[in-house]
Amino acid sequence: QSALTQPASVSGSPGQSITISCTGTSSDIGGYNFVSWYQQHPGKAPKLLIYEVSNRPSGVPDRFSGSTSGNTASLTISGLQAEDEADYYCSSYSSSTTLVFGGGTKLTVL
Amino acid sequence: QITLKESGPTLVKPTQTLTLTCTFSGFSLNTRGVGVGWIRQPPGKALEWLALIYWDDDKRYSPSLKSRLTITKDTSKNQVVLTMTNMDPVDTATYYCAHRVGLGTFDYWGQGTLVTVSS
Numbered sequence: 001q002s003a004l005t006q007p008a009s010v011s012g013s014p015g016q017s018i019t020i021s022c023t024g025t026s027s028d029i030g031g032y033n034f035v036s037w038y039q040q041h042p043g044k045a046p047k048l049l050i051y052e053v054s055n056r057p058s059g060v061p062d063r064f065s066g067s068t069s070g071n072t073a074s075l076t077i078s079g080l081q082a083e084d085e086a087d088y089y090c091s092s093y094s095s096s097t098t099l100v101f102g103g104g105t106k107l108t109v110l
Numbered sequence: 111q112i113t114l115k116e117s118g119p120t121l122v123k124p125t126q127t128l129t130l131t132c133t134f135s136g137f138s139l140n141t142r143g144v145g146v147g148w149i150r151q152p153p154g155k156a157l158e159w160l161a162l163i164y165w166d167d168d169k170r171y172s173p174s175l176k177s178r179l180t181i182t183k184d185t186s187k188n189q190v191v192l193t194m195t196n197m198d199p200v201d202t203a204t205y206y207c208a209h210r211v212g213l214g215t216f217d218y219w220g221q222g223t224l225v226t227v228s229s
Contacts, residue, residue: 034214038157045206045222046157051215089157093214098170099147099159 004102011108017078020105022090030071034093037075041086085109112136114220132190132207139185145210146190150203199227
């Protein structure tokens with residue numbers, strides 16, 4: 001079982017916005033601004049989308065945004081595109097285990 | 111640019127020890143703040159963090175696997191080695207190494223290597 005809880009799947013139509021949640025505890029998400037989000041296409045390595053809650057690495061479109069509220073982090077993708085169909089994982093620094101990942105969310109673009 | 115590549119056996123038998131090597135370029139593990147981590151992903155399942163080693167040789171392990179893992183670095187060869195003892199079929203997974211910055215980010219990943227545990 002994963003330490004951070006994500007919905008197994010979300011879906012949306014092209015052009016729409018979706019949000020993926022990631023729930024932890026005060027020992028990880030709620031206690032530190034070190035939440036990251038990764039995108040993984042089938043057969044590929046994960047790609048960093050968001051770091052330190054809301055920062056985007058160079059080259060990541062501003063359609064991707066991150067935030068936190070309490071013990072929950074969120075990834076929002078606006079203006080959904082077909083190429084956004086992938087698995088998404090959150091991760092957080094943890095005072096108890098150093099690092100934890102979420103269970104992953106499969107995004108389907110309808 | 112930063113690149114990482116994992117290497118090691120594709121098949122190991124149960125109870126054997128797995129040794130994986132991450133060979134990297136584009137950064138130095140002598141640089142303050144830099145780390146290299148290992149993450150695995152069983153087929154069809156989620157990512158699982160395994161271990162981290164930092165520039166100052168600080169080492170961190172997943173609590174659930176700590177007794178089976180050892181991570182070391184060879185800065186002269188730009189390599190990080192992970193060993194996992196007593197392999198079991200449930201350890202079948204793609205194993206990734208990744209460049210870590212700060213406390214929570216893997217910004218560059220290797221392509222991964224699939225390790226199957228079977229007799």
